[in-house]
Amino acid sequence: MPDNVPGLAPLLVARNVSKSYNRGRWPAPRFRITAISDIDLTIFPQSALALVGKSGAGKSTLARCLAGLEIPDSGEIRFHGNPRGVQLVFQHSATAMNPAFPAIEIVAEPLRIQKISKRVCHERALEVMEKLGLSREWARRSPLTFSGGQRQRLLLARALILNPKVLILDEALAGLDIPAQLRIANSLLELQSSVSMIVISHDLRMAAYLAGQIAVLDQGKIVEMAPARELFSHPQSLQTRELIAALPEVPEGCGNE
Amino acid sequence: MAEGNLRGDCQPPPSNRSMPEPLLHVRELSVRHHSSPTPSLDNVSFHLETGETVGLLGESGAGKTTLARALIRLLPAGCRILGGSIRLRETEILQANERLLQSVRGAQISLIFQEPELVLNPVMRVGEQIEEVLRAHSPLPKRLRKEEVQRMLAEVGLAGPDTYSAYPHELSGGQRQRIAIAQALIARPSLLIADEPTSALDTVTQAEVLQLLRTLKERLQLTLLFITHNPALLTRFAERVIVIHAGRLVESGGFNQIWCKPSHPYTAALVKAASSFSAHA
Numbered sequence: 001m002p003d004n005v006p007g008l009a010p011l012l013v014a015r016n017v018s019k020s021y022n023r024g025r026w027p028a029p030r031f032r033i034t035a036i037s038d039i040d041l042t043i044f045p046q047s048a049l050a051l052v053g054k055s056g057a058g059k060s061t062l063a064r065c066l067a068g069l070e071i072p073d074s075g076e077i078r079f080h081g082n083p084r085g086v087q088l089v090f091q092h093s094a095t096a097m098n099p100a101f102p103a104i105e106i107v108a109e110p111l112r113i114q115k116i117s118k119r120v121c122h123e124r125a126l127e128v129m130e131k132l133g134l135s136r137e138w139a140r141r142s143p144l145t146f147s148g149g150q151r152q153r154l155l156l157a158r159a160l161i162l163n164p165k166v167l168i169l170d171e172a173l174a175g176l177d178i179p180a181q182l183r184i185a186n187s188l189l190e191l192q193s194s195v196s197m198i199v200i201s202h203d204l205r206m207a208a209y210l211a212g213q214i215a216v217l218d219q220g221k222i223v224e225m226a227p228a229r230e231l232f233s234h235p236q237s238l239q240t241r242e243l244i245a246a247l248p249e250v251p252e253g254c255g256n257e
Numbered sequence: 258m259a260e261g262n263l264r265g266d267c268q269p270p271p272s273n274r275s276m277p278e279p280l281l282h283v284r285e286l287s288v289r290h291h292s293s294p295t296p297s298l299d300n301v302s303f304h305l306e307t308g309e310t311v312g313l314l315g316e317s318g319a320g321k322t323t324l325a326r327a328l329i330r331l332l333p334a335g336c337r338i339l340g341g342s343i344r345l346r347e348t349e350i351l352q353a354n355e356r357l358l359q360s361v362r363g364a365q366i367s368l369i370f371q372e373p374e375l376v377l378n379p380v381m382r383v384g385e386q387i388e389e390v391l392r393a394h395s396p397l398p399k400r401l402r403k404e405e406v407q408r409m410l411a412e413v414g415l416a417g418p419d420t421y422s423a424y425p426h427e428l429s430g431g432q433r434q435r436i437a438i439a440q441a442l443i444a445r446p447s448l449l450i451a452d453e454p455t456s457a458l459d460t461v462t463q464a465e466v467l468q469l470l471r472t473l474k475e476r477l478q479l480t481l482l483f484i485t486h487n488p489a490l491l492t493r494f495a496e497r498v499i500v501i502h503a504g505r506l507v508e509s510g511g512f513n514q515i516w517c518k519p520s521h522p523y524t525a526a527l528v529k530a531a532s533s534f535s536a537h538a
Contacts, residue, residue: 055430055459148317175456177316177486179530202459205534246464248489250535251516 011196012043012066012086012166017075018220019061035061036220039075043166048197050207050228052243053217059200062217063088063170066198079166084110087159091171093151097143097158103129104139107157128157132187149180153187160191167191168198173206185209204243208232216240279304279344280448280480281328281366286341288320288327296339297323299504305448310474310481312495312512314488314527320504321484325452329362345448364394367441371453373433376440377425383436384410384421387443394444406443412476413439414469431462435469442477449474452484467494488516489531500524 020034036058043049051059064070066077067088079086090096097106105112108125112118126136132153143151152172159167169188173181188197188210199210207214208228215225216239224237235241281304288298298320305311315321326332328343330350343350345365353361370376378386387406391397397405403421410420413435425433434454441449451470455463471494474481483495491498491512499509500521508521519525 054461178488178534179316179526182530182533185534202461204460209534242461246461247535248464248467248487249492250489250532251492251513 008044009080010042011045011080012041013078014039014041014066015076015078016040017062017065017072017077019065019070019072034220036065036217039220039222041066041215041222043196043198045165045196046193047213048192048199048211050199050201050211050214051217052201052204052207052214053239054202054243057217058220059202059217060170061220063168063198063200066166067168081165084162085165086168087162087164087166088168088170089152089155089159089172091174093148093155094143096155097151099142099144101143102140103134103143103146103154106143106154107161110158110162124161125157128161129154132157132160133183147180149176149184152176152180152184156184156187160195164195166196166198168200170200171202174201174203181206204232204247216243278307280307280309280346281305282342282344283328284342284344286324286327286343287339288323288332288336289339291335291337295504297336297504298327301341301501301504301506303499303506303509305480305482307447307480308478309497310483310495312488312491312498313482313484313501314486314491314498314515314524315501316486316527319501321486321501322452323504324501325368325450325482325484328450329366329368330358331362331368360394363390363441363446364444365446366448366450367444367446368450368452369434369437369441369454371456373430373437374425376437377433379425381424382422383425383428384423387436387440390440391443406439409439409443412442412473414465415439429462431458431466434458434466438466438469438473442473442479445477446479448480448482450482450484453486454483455490456485463490486527487531488528489535492516500527 017039018034018037020032022030023033024030039062051062053059061070065072067086068083069088104122104125107129108121111121111124126139130136134150134153134157143154146154173184197211199207201207212228213225214228214231215222216237218239223239224231231240232244235244283304284302286298286301287296289296301324313321313324323332323336327338328350338351341351345361348361350361377383384406387409388402391402391405407421410416415432415435428436455466458466467490470481473479483491485491495512497509498512498515500507500515500523502523508515508519508524515524516528519528
């Protein structure tokens, strides 16, 4: 998995991106908090970058800016192509879909709203669902009858039906059981030959599993960026060391086969 | 509740550790939800010894939370206990009336959840919420109760005059979980059931809360039932692990045995998944 192949044209570029919000409601004084400041990122085709940090580090704000859902205060984000080419998937799958829609409609919706014929949409939806390990026979079922992991796959299918160039996963696997996380993570690895990914997580292990390159965020700034292996073997910043120290220790030498 | 350690009694309390009697003994517990043809808990039997830390491991839907709630008879509507026995020392929980149950909950068995927001009142100061629990279980005058709450806030790492009068929304997720822990422990229960207490927290906060639970367990001599789907969290923490799958106990043993030589294929799959992520670290 080449992560920074020189010579390849970058897909998505962020330069000096900053974003702050107003906080504080009457009678407390209003103040501004800086969510992210001076972020520089480049996403190449067929690469995966992980953004890692504690809650409140600015990961989700950055994701929303990159996906075009939030306009940065300053700096610029350049993406070559249709804005639909950047898709965002979040954590809470249950709240991200209409429970009255059958599964296939949920997946097909992004195409349907573009006035594409129902038959074409449904065909394409079934294709994507199968690719993600969701059986055709489940197409008419309500998402409420799906498990958390299956619902997360539905959301991924809905994002992938648009053939995005960049897929942003904002804690998309958090909240799932470990085996479900692993199964979906493996599906994602297979997809990486056709779509670039930005994986947002507070979990360094998950980040290293899915992405070759890891950026550590703290208080809105990228404090360290390195290939996963290097980050673990030679962490430079305090924040990275803190994240590594927080990983649950597991016994070595067994449980692997 | 018998008060131990009368004045002049110099025997250290762990004297009964050489001959531990189970604090909690669950036998053949079965629970069914009316909408489901199969029981949510099927003939579950296990025991917890005083001072032990036991991990309850299983996937979502396995019945972990149903079991936790059954132990203090707080099952959601639609769930019925079909049979079995839950003995907490001399008390049979399944036979207890509501009055007795109220004196057990919080004072002998406490529960903390994945989302502390579920147990915290959003429009009440957190110190008062902790004090409320103490008021229900202890005849202390208000001034002493307040001191006790301050002491407990310090125990959970939230010392400082501001925390007492803070509202839940003014605190971070990790701080709110600490408040829920303080609330669960203020009436000094002997058994704490922690149901995925760190799953909604980021890894750094998760490590802090786990460390806090370890410390409090020692200091307050708690028995701890730690419920999780992630076997890695039980490393160097749980002395024993019981594994639940589809409402049944499928395996139990020491942590190392569960991790290194799981006998049930389901346990093996859980451990394998947990270690594949770690292999990259």
